[in-house]
């Protein structure tokens with residue numbers, strides 16, 4: 001190849017382009033058109049320090065990049081074939097017509113005690129209130145899902161930090177999205193409302209005042225394990241707190257626990273959803289779930 005020959009001549013936009021020469025010099029040029037004739041008004045040597053190897057590497061990298069961009073260009077104008085299946089028509093509600101209503105304000109018949117027996121939280125005026133009778137879990141097991149849950153920490157503020165309005169939504173009985181009165185209530189960041197407990201703090205604190213109704217909309221993807229119980233894909237969680245994104249496809253690092261590092265232990269593909277009794281009278285209403 002002739003010395004100083006252009007290896008790549010690439011237009012950036014209607015007025016600017018660059019030229020990479022085989023001697024390693026990269027030129028940027030700016031075009032100005034006068035009376036419809038092109039005139040180059042600026043030529044700038046950007047790099048003259050590269051040795052031959054660096055030049056070759058750069059030429060290769062740019063060449064691959066240009067090949068990729070030209071293949072994209074070749075696809076321009078081609079339409080994707082339309083999907084064969086029409087999206088299922090549902091009534092969006094709320095709750096959506098394809099959701100399983102876990103609590104509609106009448107009773108806790110879809111729930112049971114975490115250890116045994118019936119769910120014994122107090123149900124009154126469309127609301128279930130934690131009363132110290134223990135964590136409750138769904139009778140049905142779930143894998144990937146979308147969950148809507150409304151909750152309110154006590155209007156009467158008592159305690160502080162983790163002792164104020166503490167409860168929690170446990171996916172598969174293991175992975176807790178923290179429920180806490182985090183309105184002017186300092187605590188460790190990855191333990192406040194909307195956190196994946198002790199793993200990821202919420203992106204923002206979108207808490208309402210004590211006693212006010214708040215809600216979570218959560219998309220949970222369960223972890224996957226192989227036949228030997230080895231983790232093949234970690235779980236993820238996306239959380240909207242009062243409509244605000246607070247967990248953005250966050251990776252679950254294992255079981256959420258108060259002490260020690262998170263760690264995965266293999267479990268069934270579907271497990272119960274739990275609501276934590278942390279001895280604070282947190283209230284719940286309008287809980288529904290969609291299997292994904």
Ligand code: MG
Pocket residue numbers: 166167168176178179276278
């Ligand atoms: Mg909790």
